[in-house]
Amino acid sequence: MPRVMNVQGHVAKLRAFWRRERRLPGYGEMLGLFGYRSRNAVFGVLKRLEELGFLERKSGRAVATVRLTGSLRLLGAIQAGFPSPAEEELADTLSLDELLIRRPEATFMLTVQGDSMIAAGIMPGDMVLVEKGGTPKPNDIVVAQVDDEWTLKYYRKDQEGVRLDPANPKYKPIRPKRSLLIGGIVKAVIRKYG
Amino acid sequence: MPRVMNVQGHVAKLRAFWRRERRLPGYGEMLGLFGYRSRNAVFGVLKRLEELGFLERKSGRAVATVRLTGSLRLLGAIQAGFPSPAEEELADTLSLDELLIRRPEATFMLTVQGDSMIAAGIMPGDMVLVEKGGTPKPNDIVVAQVDDEWTLKYYRKDQEGVRLDPANPKYKPIRPKRSLLIGGIVKAVIRKYG
DNA sequence: ATAATAACTGGACAACTGTACAGTTACAAG
DNA sequence: CTTGTAACTGTACAGTTGTCCAGTTATTAT
Structure with a gap:
């Protein structure tokens, strides 16, 4: 019955922001970025993104996880070729450091x-x-x-x-x-x- | 004539913190980390680290650069072997994403x-x-x-x-x-x- | 059309951040 | 031992962040 939050779109915007700035936007910046008028709406988004594993809270502060900051999208085998742009967007991102460096x-x-x-x-x-x-x-x-x-x-x-x-x-x-x-x-x- | 700031040690501490937490410590945390009693001392450290290229300020907020967050230390050729632990500490760090991914x-x-x-x-x-x-x-x-x-x-x-x-x-x-x-x-x- | 419910608005407050300023302290070069 | 200078301390203030609460809107299953 209720309406739904556009998580997909928010994540895309955060990824784009991260690529440009190498950081998460602040509350104020997210207001504009997402098109809200209440900072509390941003608070709600952050809470949701945390549940979904895009963010973590460390000492009360949002920290982006690899799902958000990873600069690389992982596809399958070469034989499978490139998926459609829509499918590409859904591909999970990862970071090479995360992938290759354990210690x-x-x-x-x-x-x-x-x-x-x-x-x-x-x-x-x-x-x-x-x-x-x-x-x-x-x-x-x-x-x-x-x-x-x-x-x-x-x-x-x-x-x-x-x-x-x-x-x-x-x-x-x-x-x-x-x-x-x-x-x-x-x-x-x-x-x-x- | 004046005394000198222990930049080397501060950078090492920040790198260690980043490895543990995947973020920069806040002002309060740096106070403890560096062993200062005045937040303004931390402010000074940040200013210095920015000059040296370890940090950037984006919309008034400190953002760590790859020199600080890179999880990989770059040595020379294999023939040169491994340097002493002290020299290792000085080796500049980089991130594989930074190194390999342009777009x-x-x-x-x-x-x-x-x-x-x-x-x-x-x-x-x-x-x-x-x-x-x-x-x-x-x-x-x-x-x-x-x-x-x-x-x-x-x-x-x-x-x-x-x-x-x-x-x-x-x-x-x-x-x-x-x-x-x-x-x-x-x-x-x-x-x-x- | 109605009702249930998540998504939002707006306002409030304590905690923290960025920055400034005036003063104190340690140090090393003369 | 003096003294110049950067490193620090302590205090202050405006702006931002994290969080809460009470109320308003939009959406969608019935």
């Missing part, structure tokens, strides 16, 4: 030089996200310091002990002689074009 | 199926960031609809016209017969482990 205080980005991991799809110039301080499992790709030199290799074990394998037949597996230090485990590979 | 409203993420671009370092299961609505240059990787089927290919031209090349000798170049629709240009490739 921000331990995660670093390094640049790859050389082609020793090329069969693993890691090419020179690519960037790798490395998380420090875990223990690698076999077949993890690690950044390791072997005998005073830093390299990117597969971490593997056999009867003789730890072996660091390249992903390129041109290079040979490495066996640490004097020292082996695992700097971190590769959690993601990123290649940027253009 | 958020036109950028989508799709999942790759099949190995047709494997020589370009794009493997099945990888994610690609696709930007809609530009005109592709030769050797760009594009998501295209050829004769009613969506694929990922190199965009190239020769005497006969547009040719879509795979990066895998197992497959043949495609020449659009009935129709060709460029969905978007691949701006980045992302592979996530674990």
